[in-house]
Amino acid sequence: MNMNVDVILGLQWGDEGKGKIVDAIADNYNAIARFQGGPNAGHTIEFDGNKFILHTIPSGIFHRNITNVIGNGVVLDPFIFMKEIEKVQSAGYDPHNNLIISDKANLILPGHRLLDAVCEAALGNRKIGSTLKGIGPAYTEKYQRKGFRTGDIFYDEFEARYKLHREEQLKRAKEIHSSFADVQIDGLPFEEYEEKWMHALDQLREFKIESTEILLNRMLQEGKKILAEGAQGSLLDVDFGSYPFVTSSNTTTGGVCTGLGVPPSSIGKVFGIFKAYCTRVGNGPFPTELHDHMGEELRKNGHEFGSTTGRPRRCGWLDLPALRYTIMINGVTDLVMTKADVLDSLETIEVANTYKSQNHEFMLPEFRLGMSFQPTYLSMKGWQTDITQITEKSDLPEAFLHYFNFIQKELNSKISYVSVGPGRKQIIKTN
Ligand code: GDP
Numbered sequence: 001m002n003m004n005v006d007v008i009l010g011l012q013w014g015d016e017g018k019g020k021i022v023d024a025i026a027d028n029y030n031a032i033a034r035f036q037g038g039p040n041a042g043h044t045i046e047f048d049g050n051k052f053i054l055h056t057i058p059s060g061i062f063h064r065n066i067t068n069v070i071g072n073g074v075v076l077d078p079f080i081f082m083k084e085i086e087k088v089q090s091a092g093y094d095p096h097n098n099l100i101i102s103d104k105a106n107l108i109l110p111g112h113r114l115l116d117a118v119c120e121a122a123l124g125n126r127k128i129g130s131t132l133k134g135i136g137p138a139y140t141e142k143y144q145r146k147g148f149r150t151g152d153i154f155y156d157e158f159e160a161r162y163k164l165h166r167e168e169q170l171k172r173a174k175e176i177h178s179s180f181a182d183v184q185i186d187g188l189p190f191e192e193y194e195e196k197w198m199h200a201l202d203q204l205r206e207f208k209i210e211s212t213e214i215l216l217n218r219m220l221q222e223g224k225k226i227l228a229e230g231a232q233g234s235l236l237d238v239d240f241g242s243y244p245f246v247t248s249s250n251t252t253t254g255g256v257c258t259g260l261g262v263p264p265s266s267i268g269k270v271f272g273i274f275k276a277y278c279t280r281v282g283n284g285p286f287p288t289e290l291h292d293h294m295g296e297e298l299r300k301n302g303h304e305f306g307s308t309t310g311r312p313r314r315c316g317w318l319d320l321p322a323l324r325y326t327i328m329i330n331g332v333t334d335l336v337m338t339k340a341d342v343l344d345s346l347e348t349i350e351v352a353n354t355y356k357s358q359n360h361e362f363m364l365p366e367f368r369l370g371m372s373f374q375p376t377y378l379s380m381k382g383w384q385t386d387i388t389q390i391t392e393k394s395d396l397p398e399a400f401l402h403y404f405n406f407i408q409k410e411l412n413s414k415i416s417y418v419s420v421g422p423g424r425k426q427i428i429k430t431n
Pocket residue numbers: 010014015016017018019020041042043044045046302303307338339340341342419420421422
């Protein structure tokens with residue numbers, strides 16, 4: 001078996017710029033495949049003056065000759081999916097031609113959206129800060145073996161089974177929190193939303209839905225190259241992230257095999273993407289978070305507002321202990337640094353190199369409830385130069401290269417690309 005499955009995934013808390021990088025290097029591959037997550041993701045792509053935010057559709061969709069696959073590990077909401085499809089179509093692309101959906105991907109039902117909302121309401125100030133897209137409930141029911149898969153929508157019993165199931169979900173929602181009757185989904189009362197969802201389900205039937213694990217393995221046998229596109233980030237992984245403030249899937253390399261049905265021996269490069277600083281949306285630990293004007297400045301310079309929910313992202317300095325951990329878990333072969341240009345104007349840049357807890361120094365984080373860490377910082381001189389138009393490594397300012405080399409050394413890994421702006425062409429090959 002050749003090692004023709006490369007992986008791109010986020011090493012922090014999501015929004016590292018995965019969509020941009022997938023789109024920028026997509027031409028090196030025959031297929032781009034999402035392996036986990038769902039419409040909680042928001043992957044932004046900018047080219048030729050267009051800007052798209054993809055939630056479920058893989059970020060290779062704007063390359064007409066590339067096959068895009070929604071793998072079995074993804075949870076798919078037909079309503080959100082069809083809204084995305086319409087946007088892509090209105091720009092002159094037709095995903096009916098180059099998008100294939102796994103028949104084993106679980107559906108996000110209207111009841112999952114409702115349950116997500118009431119579960120969060122019931123948690124009060126301990127809430128996760130979910131995107132409220134129904135991710136947790138959809139994966140929960142998948143593992144309870146109660147889920148509905150895309151392949152099921154062609155069977156006659158689908159509707160009858162759905163009716164029974166939604167009654168059970170409504171009953172559960174009522175038990176969880178009294179707010180259930182007031183919950184609106186995308187601004188609509190439950191029944192109205194459900195009607196629209198059903199309409200989208202009919203439209204979903206017109207797409208290619210098949211055993212994508214067979215398709216992908218056939219491609220591998222033919223020597224074709226596949227890029228697995230991660231969603232969220234490694235620190236949101238259900239096992240290795242800052243539990244319970246995580247998402248409900250394995251966002252790390254292990255998820256590629258289970259989420260696509262490709263063997264571990266087929267995995268080649270693992271591109272680990274990180275921002276030159278750090279952000280997080282939603283609740284949970286964030287050791288290097290800045291609560292002062294510097295946090296504000298990073299948010300302003302980096303336009304750090306959620307692609308999916310519009311919420312302001314929490315901002316802070318680069319966290320090397322966290323990156324050491326996620327590089328280890330994922331077997332990262334190549335690092336990709338994004339949003340380096342966001343630091344262009346800063347006089348001084350800080351980096352957390354270790355954590356301290358009760359007089360002990362840690363090179364790796366421990367995200368356990370009750371653990372409190374104090375990051376120790378190193379200060380570095382900023383480059384104070386506009387790097388957004390630079391295309392060659394040799395043209396990067398000396399202070400930038402100092403930052404770059406320091407990170408490579410501390411992480412014991414090479415940085416293969418640096419992204420210096422949101423555009424498809426704003427990327428520098430550095431290795
Ligand atoms: P993803 O979820 O990992 O795909 O990332 P998002 O799309 O949620 O967030 C990344 C944001 O940063 C988007 O608005 C991108 O257009 C933008 N972006 C990506 N790379 C760069 C970069 O190198 N510089 C700047 N300034 N913006 C970038």
